[in-house]
Amino acid sequence: MTRPEILAPAGQEASFLAALAAGADAIYCGLKHFSARAQADNFSLTRLAALRRLAGERNVRVYVALNTLIKPDEPDKAGRLLDRLQRFVQPDAVIFSDPGLVDIARQAGLTCEMHLSTLGALSSRAGQRQLADLGVSRAVLPRELDIDEIRKTADNSPLQLEVFVHGALCYGVSGRCWWSSYLGGKSGLRGRCVQPCRRSYDYKGQRGNYFSCLDLELDVLVKTLLTVPSLSAWKIEGRKKGAHYVFYTTIAYRLLRDNPDDPGAKKEALGLLEQALGRKSSHYNFLPQRPFVPLSPAREPGSGRHLGVVKGSRSKSYINPGIQLLPGDLVRVGQEEEPGHKLIKIKKNVPGKGRFDLAGTCRPGLPVFLIDRLEPELAGMIRDLENKIPNPGIRPGASQFTYKLPAPLKKKNSRAxxxxxxxxxxxxxxxxxxxxxxxxxxxxxxxxxxxxxxxxxxxxxxxxxxxxxxxxxxxxxxxxxxxxxxxxxxxxxxxxxxxxxxxxxxxxxxxxxxxxxxxxxxxxxxxxxxxxxxxxxxxxxxxxxxxxxxxxxxxxxxxxxxxxxxxxxxxxxxxxxxxxxxxxxxxxxxxxxxxxxxxxxxxxxxxxxxxxxxxxxxxxxEPLPKKITLKDRPGLWNWEQGLI
Structure with missing residues (x-):
């Protein structure tokens, strides 16, 4: 049996420290630039250098995601960031999706491992040899694979392979979705997706969330992954999630990995996952004999634990939460990116089914979600670790890196x-x-x-x-x-x-x-x-x-x-x-x-x-269906407005 590392997400410092407290083997995070989770807080080089040293003292590996599409004028900028990252932070690996980063990393003298992100679209065995020849050591597999496909892909692989075991599911295959960009230039491949798949659509007169997926949760099914060769990591999605989520999911999957045959450990892990504040979940395609469509048009698409809906009137709105709310809990009213959306911090205990009056005006019927909480015990662990963060002693400084362009192809006068x-x-x-x-x-x-x-x-x-x-x-x-x-x-x-x-x-x-x-x-x-x-x-x-x-x-x-x-x-x-x-x-x-x-x-x-x-x-x-009529629009996509 293999012993894959438990790879935890960190989009903010509290989540990074929560992953350490929970016993993660590795942590992946992003910087302020070139991160596919641009909406997460992410890290400065100075702070990440300090956290990297704290993790190193505990033998926890740190991977830095520079996994966005790189525009034509950005190789210099990406190379300078890699140069400073190497000199100051010294991560264990860089996660990339754009093949151009391989060439930029070579020129920048990067010596750490390179891991291909799931956005890089390695979906089968084809390409593994090419990646190994390019010096890539690991690839993250798509969430859509079932266990038999994972085994087939991992058989005699020249790479380490990584699979997602928990977290949000996108409707589109990673690296194969341009929906947000097509509607306004905010590209998911640049970490700026506005999540059009989470919106409600009208289909045959019925309003529903036809493209909003439930979360992925493999829970006890992960036992079958322990016998897959070349499988080096179980990855937890969630760089936009808080410390509570990271702590609970990390401990749960560590228990499931280390005690695969212990019924007590399984029960405890399931209890921890139940408290992790995720959406309703599914195992998606993981079991080929029991595939599951992770779409439920009638279900609320928002992230976090659904508490209910706003009641009363706009001026006197309230909720009756389905579970107890604790001081410090973060509650979201409405869906992200939509009108009426607001965040509320709970200041006192609210019993389950009790009444909590909402400040300001809220439209009745809006869904309400518990998206983060920080219990006193976890807060204490994080404070203890904060006090142990070493000072890196130096600042990263500037980089003089310039990407050396390959010689351009000589243009021929032949007709296109x-x-x-x-x-x-x-x-x-x-x-x-x-x-x-x-x-x-x-x-x-x-x-x-x-x-x-x-x-x-x-x-x-x-x-x-x-x-x-x-x-x-x-x-x-x-x-x-x-x-x-x-x-x-x-x-x-x-x-x-x-x-x-x-x-x-x-x-x-x-x-x-x-x-x-x-x-x-x-x-x-x-x-x-x-x-x-x-x-x-x-x-x-x-x-x-x-x-x-x-x-x-x-x-x-x-x-x-x-x-x-x-x-x-x-x-x-x-x-x-x-x-x-x-x-x-x-x-x-x-x-x-x-x-x-x-x-x-x-x-x-x-x-x-x-x-x-x-x-x-x-x-x-492309053939056009009978019931679809093309709309007369300019069709320029980002030609004039630019790619964000």
Whole structure:
């Protein structure tokens, strides 16, 4: 049996100290920049250096997340941060999602481990060899895998692997959701998601939370993970959670790991998890024989423990909490990011089912959640540890790091290829772009195979990896040369990439010249840039590119890709947001694509893009359901407003 480390989250100092008090083996946290949880408090270098030393004295490892998409003008900034992090904090590992950070870290002289975030989209065995060759030591697996898929992925892996055992579930697969960015530039890949999936949508006249997932909680099921080889860590999600949550979940999973056959320990752990103030939970797909859809449209989507709803009138509002409230408890009225949302700190005991009058005005019917509490015992432990935090003695100072750009590709005067990309291959002359599929009624060989461009999906799951491998091998034998990959790590599925024209596709989130340099090292000939970039970013990339670049100029783009869908709904029918935006779902093989009813449309800028040096212009020809009507919108995404 393996003994995975218990990896606890820390988005603030109290949570970091609570993880130490609970006996975590490792703690992951973020800095003020390049953190995929930008809304957490996060840490300054000076304070993190002190906390790192305290953790080191207790043999607790510290991992720092720099796991956001890096824009074209940010490699210098990211490198300077890595340089200062290395010199001053000396973390045990850096967690990254953007492949460009590997090249930046090399130039910055980073010597600690590098771990690929789940945002980096390693979903199966393909890519593990590539990551190991790049010097990456660990990868975090998607939450969507079941135990059999985890075993399959871990078999003879050259990497350490990490799995989530507890915490919030996003509707979209990590690294495969652009919903927040598509609606206003606040990118989830930049740590700024406004959580449109947590909102209520109207479906066939019924208002519900059709995309808001329950939390993940594997609890006693984690025993089966103890026999999985290469599994190095059980990860608890929650860098936006408080010390109470971190303390209780860390102790619970430590008990379950260390006492897998002790009924008393299991009972105690379940009691601790019940007190951790999470949403209603599920095991999601973990048991393949009993998969669970973690969507319940009628349930409140807010984080924390649901206490009830606001009663009375706006001027005299109150709640009758379902459990006792203690002095210091933090209560949220309403949903995050929505009108009427407010935080209230409890100042005195409130008995369960008792009356608590709300200060100010609150709209009756709003949900109320207990989101944090700090009992006197835990507060005392945290104070004791605060008194032991050493002074690092020095300040981080400035960094003179400058990222050395790879030599740009010499621009040729050849005409850019305008490629139409079809979901269902038409009977017409090529070259065509064709989305590959395992579905038997979809022809992948229409037109001249040698000239066609074949597009792989954004996620390939372990259960289908061998089928995809056979499909790819068969096409190559028939003469196919042009492949556009849905993930950088799918390049591992091609035995002789140097003989083919491999491109990273738009789902791969390529957004900076350092990432292009890694692609070149891995044998890619080109990359379709992330469509969420701004005009300025796009033009910078064309100027700095060391390989060929392409871009989407028109077509429907999925705002999110998932592995689950509400049982109460059906694909191809409209979901209407509170702001009257329309979305619809389509199942493509094992993935669910959520589309908006307006297209990307950069056709007015094609001449400018050609002059900038783009060699591949994509027009996505997604079939439109009968009950969906496209809305006339500019379709510029972040072209003008910029990516936040």
């Amino acid at each position: 290829l305008h490629l139409e990309v079809f979901r269902f291959a038409p009977r017409k002359k090529g070259p065509l772009g064709i989305h590959l599929s395992l579905e038997p009624n979809r022809s992948a060989a229409s037109g001249p195979v040698r000239d066609n461009w074949y597009f792989l999906p954004p996620v390939i799951w372990p259960r289908e990896e061998e089928e995809w491998q056979r499909l790819i091998t068969g096409l190559v034998k028939k003469g196919a040369q042009n492949f556009v990959l849905g993930s950088v790590w799918q390049g591992d599925m091609f035995k002789t990439p140097e003989k083919l024209n491999l491109w990273a596709g738009p789902f791969a989130n390529i957004a900076n010249p350092a990432a292009l340099n890694i692609l070149r090292e891995l044998g890619f000939k080109g990359a379709v840039l992330s469509p969420e970039l701004s005009r300025e970013d796009i033009m910078q990339m064309a100027q700095k590119a060391c390989i060929q670049v392409g871009i989407i100029i028109k077509g429907l783009w999925p705002v999110s890709i998932s592995r689950t869908f509400a049982a109460e709904a059906r694909p191809f029918l409209p979901f209407i947001s509170p702001k009257k935006e329309t979305f619809w779902a389509a199942r493509r093989d094992s993935n669910i694509y959520i589309y908006p009813n307006w297209e990307i449309n950069l056709t007015e800028h094609v001449s400018e893009l050609r002059q900038a040096g783009f060699s591949l212009l994509l027009h996505l020809k």
